[in-house]
Amino acid sequence: MPQSPQITVEFRDVSFEINHRQLLSHLNLTIYQGEAIVLLGRSGSGKTTTLKLINHLLIPTAGAVMVDDRSTTDWDIIKLRRRIGYAIQDIGLFPHFSVGKNVGLVPSLEKWQEQRIQVRVHEMLNLVGLDPEIFAQRYPHQLSGGQRQRVGIARALAADPPILLMDEPFGALDPITRLELQQQFQYLQRQLGKTVVFVSHDIQEAFFLGTRIGLMYEGNLVLLGTKAEFLASQHPEAQAFIACLNPWQYGEQA
Numbered sequence: 001m002p003q004s005p006q007i008t009v010e011f012r013d014v015s016f017e018i019n020h021r022q023l024l025s026h027l028n029l030t031i032y033q034g035e036a037i038v039l040l041g042r043s044g045s046g047k048t049t050t051l052k053l054i055n056h057l058l059i060p061t062a063g064a065v066m067v068d069d070r071s072t073t074d075w076d077i078i079k080l081r082r083r084i085g086y087a088i089q090d091i092g093l094f095p096h097f098s099v100g101k102n103v104g105l106v107p108s109l110e111k112w113q114e115q116r117i118q119v120r121v122h123e124m125l126n127l128v129g130l131d132p133e134i135f136a137q138r139y140p141h142q143l144s145g146g147q148r149q150r151v152g153i154a155r156a157l158a159a160d161p162p163i164l165l166m167d168e169p170f171g172a173l174d175p176i177t178r179l180e181l182q183q184q185f186q187y188l189q190r191q192l193g194k195t196v197v198f199v200s201h202d203i204q205e206a207f208f209l210g211t212r213i214g215l216m217y218e219g220n221l222v223l224l225g226t227k228a229e230f231l232a233s234q235h236p237e238a239q240a241f242i243a244c245l246n247p248w249q250y251g252e253q254a
Contacts, residue, residue, distance in 0.1 A: 041216030085156030
């Protein structure tokens with residue numbers, strides 16, 4: 001008999017509120033090893049809240065978030081976060097660090113030997129399409145937005161974390177650069193087999209990158225499924241997103 005897929009992250013009836021305002025309500029979600037799940041929704045739907053609960057930036061008000069079958073509240077926070085790569089829209093590179101030092105930050109914190117860090121930095125920069133001989137010594141202000149985003153992805157991957165969280169990392173880029181990075185990221189995910197949780201408000205990005213799409217609406221997960229299942233959904237919020245698709249790309253159904 002084939003083995004069941006391994007569960008990497010699991011939300012068990014998770015709610016989160018702040019100042020008596022419910023941001024997430026009774027979320028149940030299972031994320032399997034090696035899949036790329038996209039959390040899709042409007043601003044304020046609960047996408048980023050869900051993401052931050054995985055790496056313990058937020059703590060559930062009720063329920064439990066399990067990472068590798070252990071509640072995030074039972075993990076050592078530093079060990080948990082070093083198992084999880086994190087890439088965000090504004091990248092968060094340290095401006096006074098070179099590109100190489102930014103990429104090598106977590107391996108350095110993990111006490112890797114310097115030579116191993118340098119090898120890894122070069123590997124990661126090559127992986128995201130930046131020549132390390134050209135870019136490793138540059139500083140973030142010397143890079144374009146797309147280049148900085150590539151460095152952010154390289155940094156998130158540098159310590160080889162099994163889980164990667166991405167919060168609208170390409171949202172601020174021009175359409176051409178955004179498509180290039182989406183294509184490269186899709187290739188990387190297939191090559192590396194990371195478990196990816198990707199937040200987006202763009203249905204075309206969700207369809208391109210996600211093995212499954214979770215539709216968030218007012219703090220609830222209202223739909224979870226493949227692209228085909230999403231297109232077949234009659235949920236009003238799903239229909240609103242489907243209406244945003246390019247008709248030439250997805251036919252009359254879009």
